[in-house]
Amino acid sequence: MIDIDNISSKGPYLKFYDCYEEALAMNQDYIEAICVSSQYDNKVDSRFVNLKFIIDDQWIFFSNYRGPKGIQIENNNDISCIFFWNKTNTQIRIKAKAKKTEVSFSDSYFKNRDYKKNALAISSKQSVKTDSYDDILSKYKEVLKYHEDLGKRPDYWGGFSFTPYYFEFWQGHQSRINKREVFEKNSDDWKQYFLQP
Secondary structure (H helix, E strand, C coil): CCEEECCCCCHHHHHHHHHHHHHHHCCCCCCCEEEEEEEECCEEEEEEEECCEEECCEEEEEEECCCHHHHHHHHCCEEEEEEEECCCCEEEEEEEEEEECCHHHHHHHHHHCCHHHHHHHHHCCCCCCCCCHHHHHHHHHHHHHHCCCCCCCCCCEEEEEEEEEEEEEEECCCCCCCEEEEEEEECCEEEEEEECC
């Protein structure tokens, strides 16, 4: 689940909340899974992450800052994101600008989450090549057993916050006359329109 707190009252946020509540009522698996795409060297890289929070207009996930995702976002903060909820046949596309969350926010989240997840965040050099899976397990177990403070966040791990400026709500129909409703930000206002299927 996504921790939603004081979500913005703007049109696309309310539309998202309604879609989310509908998918939640249908027991959507992995409802928090969001595919995040970032750019590097005129190429695109995509991966799923767990969206943890929506606070007002800020959407927040956590990652290793030294991994490809973190480096790519630091060099180019334009990202695109996609939810797909098969139980309601809904796809939500988002375009946004991303940035690191406040240090205090990342510290608080890390301190209060499961220590086994923290051990993995500490032990893993995300996306670096390794000789075997056994090496990964060995390093993880070593950190889990001997690390002094699994509640202390390493500086290379933390949150990313993104602020959407584009939403497309796609709702599929058997007829293929799919509904595509767009909200696009223009200054402080949101322009709403539809796209042909």
